[in-house]
Amino acid sequence: MDTTQECRLLDEQTADLLAWHDDVRESHEDDFEAAKELATRLGAHVTETEDGEVAAAVGFWTPDLVEAGVPETDVYLEVLTSTTPVDLAAEETTAEFQRERVPLRRKGEFHWGVVAGMRAGTRDVVGSLYQLVYEDDDGWHAVPDPLAYSVPFGAFAPAEFYDMERLDDERPDRAYFETLGTDEERVETTEHDGLPRVSPANSMLEIHPGTATESGSLKGLAERYEDIGGKLHRGDELDPADRNFVGYDGIQLMPVEPITENPDIHDFWRPAGDSSSSNDPTPVGTADDDPETVEVTVSHPDMINWGYDIVVSAFSAVNPAILETGRPDELVDFIAACHAMPDPIRVVFDVALGHADNGGLNTLPSPFFEGPGMYGQHLNYPHPTVRAMLLEMQRRKMDFGADGIRVDGAQDFTYYDPGLDENVHDDAFLAEMDAVTQEVAGTEYRPWMVFEDGRPWPREDWELAATYRSLIEQHPHSFQWSPITFAHNTPALLTFWATKWWRVREVLDFGGHWLTGVANHDTIRRGTQIDPHVEFNQSPVNPYLGESLPNVLDEAYDNAAAAMFFYCASPGVPMDFVHANARAPWGFVRDTDETWNVKVVSDESSFVDWQLRPEEFHDPEHFTRVKGLGFEDEEQLGTFMNALSAAVDATDYDLDAMAEMLSALDTPFTGEDGTGGPTATDLEAFAYAWMQDVHDFANLAHWADDQDEERTAFRLRTRRFRHERPWLREDVSESEFFTYRHPTDGTVLYFGLRESPDGDEQLLFAANMEGVPVDVSPESLDVPDLPRDGWTVALAAPSLDVEAGEETTADDPVTLTNATAVVWTREP
Structure with missing residues (x-):
């Protein structure tokens, strides 16, 4: 497979790139407007030499290097081109790469270059991998590309030079976009600039790609919709499990961005002789500049996450953990499968740019961060280049072909205002997000805009004070998540529908631009976290919903009354969660690091009560890792989980102190000497085993044969009732x-x-x-x-x-x- 060519900097084309940089700076008085234009050419883009040879136009924003005084002559583009086959689906394989370092040219805080000899990635070919490297007094260092299009080994490894123009040219649904502007059903309005805006869906389904199919991949999800679409086109009967996926004209994918990695466990890119963690990007091979062949052990990323723990870097790429083939084409194939349904389905991307996991500190320039925040690191939105790069990340990701965008946690987009001495909502940035246009298959358009915004959350009185209308009022074409949809709703508790009437009344009166429904990834998680053993003055679990807690939870988030209210009476756009449709388990799976995982799992202490039936625990398919640690039944497991949660509160999350407290409990752990209780290491091992088991337990493939014929058929009829009456979306x-x-x-x-x-x-x-x-x-x-x-x-x-x-x-x-x-x- 040795098809590599010598990489070299093209001086004349690089000079043109530098001249363009100067022209952009000179033509804009506003730094932000200049940064927006410069950001469009950051990353690596396919271009050609004068002789028609493929080349890469590359750009990096490098303020940290400039501030540190790193000489221009010590900065290179490190290119790694495989000389042996690379199996991106393999659990582990070793491949050879030709490593070359090409000098780049500096202009202000940026490094630019046009490099010939790099191989462009396609559906069938693994392209050259690349990263910026530089040398200082401490040796060689690596900088990943924050605007990469493909990261087959995760955001902490070198990115892949990928041919996105080819991907767009070959997408199966080009006709869908080419006719967008003339399709009155898919276009709500034409803006003043003549661009069509995608019209809202009539109903939505939220899907977590990692657990929606047996493969846990976008390829598997595409194949599922291709199969269902084929049945519908032929007029074949749908299986009960099929029905959970259809009857919608909108799908919201939970985030498909590259996510953080557990540095103590994950290492998907391991150059020979490199002992650094995967959260520490490093150069490959020796420090000389001559071409060399290096060996790298690679593996298919297997991160377990619900999708919201992103590092922001490589946001414009697809999370490789949900790519069965390692090719970003899978995302386009899924979108095309949805667009090819007899009644085309809009695809909405869930964009989580309101924070960065702490792992982002190792992948982004330091000006990206304002400081620690509620979810890791708070981003520095006022910085002109940061602001511009975030918007460019959004544009590139949406150009995979999304019809709509859901902005996660818009209330978290804030910055500190020294004049007011408080954090203020950056509504100007949200307006910039709203203004981003997409171009797919030669058609420029505006996506359907959806915000999740519960401001003033997390202020103490947020539940009373939140209007859920702040952004609708600023952008009348936009939609927001309703108060009945926001994260903290618990319909498993008695009197929920009576005490929430005041919010239901708001949905009826002015909810035409709200997403409605009680079942989504966050509400079910909150339901699972309810203490089933409530105090006297708290709302008890609703006894009318079922005889066991799992039955209560299933019925709370999927019952005829709620479904018929949202689909047959309520304004707005009803939304369901596919796990609720299937009455399948769902939990808070977010493996970030061994220490933090224990806290995450302790928050799930009631999962055993709410989601786990005894017969399911004893099924040999389920909870194999936890059983391997010695837990023999769900009662013992539940006791330990509750004690773990109590120990977190009692010790202010001190793992050693927690382990000592839990030593008084009868657990399978025997300690370092074989006689005591658990150690901190045992707690970390338990947390990781738990997350893996819950992730597997929640896979819908396990529950496909359990779907009820009558129930699934009726829910589908209910959704179709809504689609036949789109006028129901309007306010009462x-x-x-x-x-x-x-x-x-x-x-x-x-x-x-x-x-x-x-x-x-x-x-x-x-x-x-x-x-x-x-x-x-x-x-x-x-x-x-x-x-x-x-x-x-x-x-x-x-x-x-x-x-x-x-x-x-x-x-x-x-x-x-x-x-x-x-x-x-x-x-x-």
């Missing part, structure tokens, strides 16, 4: 009606009347959101001026003694048991 008007029955008398009964804008259909809704059975009929519902005749049952929860299509008189009763609902329709 003055001519419509919605309320709850009070006094409740043991049942939280929601009911109301909605009417199509053209007056062709009236819709009457009634739901027992929680409580004892209650009889309802059109006549018994206190709806003003409600017509008596002509009502037909349009949807009814499967357990009810009435079926869709039945004509009914105004006083025919329907008995609604807990978490069931009925919808009648009539034509005026």
Whole structure:
């Protein structure tokens, strides 16, 4: 496979690049505007020599090198081109690379160069790997490319020179984008600059790629949608598990950015003789400048994470842990599979740029960081170049072909204002995010914009004070997550639907630009963290939802009443979580480092109560690592988890002190001398084993055969009911009606009347959101001026003694048991 060529700097083209840099600086008085243009050419881009040879135009922002006084002559682009095959899917393999160092040219705080001889990566070819290296008094150091397009071995290893133009040219859904501007169903409006904006979805499904399929990859997810799409095109019956994935015209992927790595465990790029951790980017080989062959042991990244622990560096690439083939093409293939469905599905990227994991300190220039924050490191948003690079990262990632963007935790985009002596929300930066346009298959467009913003969270009174409308008011085309969707909702507790009525009322009155629904990655995690043994003055677990805690949790986040409320009555865009649809377990999996992992796992102490049935623990497939540590049953495991959580609180998270406290407990751990309790090392080993086991336990492939035929069929009918009535997204008007029955008398009964804008259909809704059975009929519902005749049952929860299509008189009763609902329709 030795197809390498000698790498060399192209002096004339590099001079042109430096001249362009000067022109940009001179043409902008504003540093931020100049930085935005400069950022477009940072990273490595495919270009050509005058002879048609492939070359790479590269650029790095290097303020730390300039400040440290590193001479220009000591800065190089290190290029590593494989001379033997590299199996990116292999668990571990050793490959040979030709290593070359090419000098770069400095201009201000930047290093630029056009380099010939680098191999461009494609779907079938592993491209040259590269990183910036420099020498100082302490030896040689490496700087990763923060704007890389491909990082097959993670954000802490050299990036891959990748042909993104080829990827765009060959994408299977080019026609989808080429016709975007003329498709009225997919375009909401044309902006003043003539660009189309993607219209909102009617409903959304949130998916975690790492656990959605057996392979835990984007390739596996693409194949799943290709298979389902084929069945729908042919008119074949869907399997119950298939139904959990369809009936939506929008999918929100949890973050697909490269994530942090556990430096004590992960090491996916190991040059011969290098003993450094994977969180410490290092040069490869010796310090001389001559070409040489080096051996590197590489492995497919197997990080376990829910996706939000990003290092920001290489944000524009795809997380290699969810790439089965190691090729970023998998993300395009998944998007294309969604666009090829009989009813095309919009794909929304979940963008988490509100913080960086501490691992980012080793991969980004120091001006990126303002200091420690709630989630690791707070980013320095006011810095012009940082600001520009973050926006460029967003643009490049979205150019993989996303229809929409969901900005995670927009309330976290803040900076310190010395004049006010407080942190303020950087709404100007959020406006810049909103202004970024995409270009895919030659079509420039604006994506559907969705913000998660619960400001003033985490202020103590945030739950009362948050309006969830700050960004909608600034950007009327945008959407926000609703108060019923934000992270801290717990419908497994009794009286949830009564005490949350004030927020539900807001959804009805002005929720047309909100995402709604109680099931998402965060709410289920919060539900799992509820202490099931509550004090007297706390809301108890809802006994009407099930006889066991796992059954209660399943029903809380997936029941007919809630689904029918959000899809058949509520304004906004309903959103579900695929794990809730499947009634599959979901937990807080975020392996960052051995020490911090213990704290993360201690927060999950109630997982055993809420998510783990005895028969599931004893299944040989599940919790193999925890069993290998000596835990024989779920009761013993639960006792240890609860004690671990208590020890965290009692010791202020001192691992040694925690281990000493837990030595009084009967545990499988025997200590260093074989007689005592656990050590700090034992706790770290337990935490890592737990995360791996929960990650495997949550994989939907385990639960595919357990899907209920009737339940999944009915949920799909409910979603299709919404899609046939897109007008339901609009706010409840003055001519419509919605309320709850009070006094409740043991049942939280929601009911109301909605009417199509053209007056062709009236819709009457009634739901027992929680409580004892209650009889309802059109006549018994206190709806003003409600017509008596002509009502037909349009949807009814499967357990009810009435079926869709039945004509009914105004006083025919329907008995609604807990978490069931009925919808009648009539034509005026």
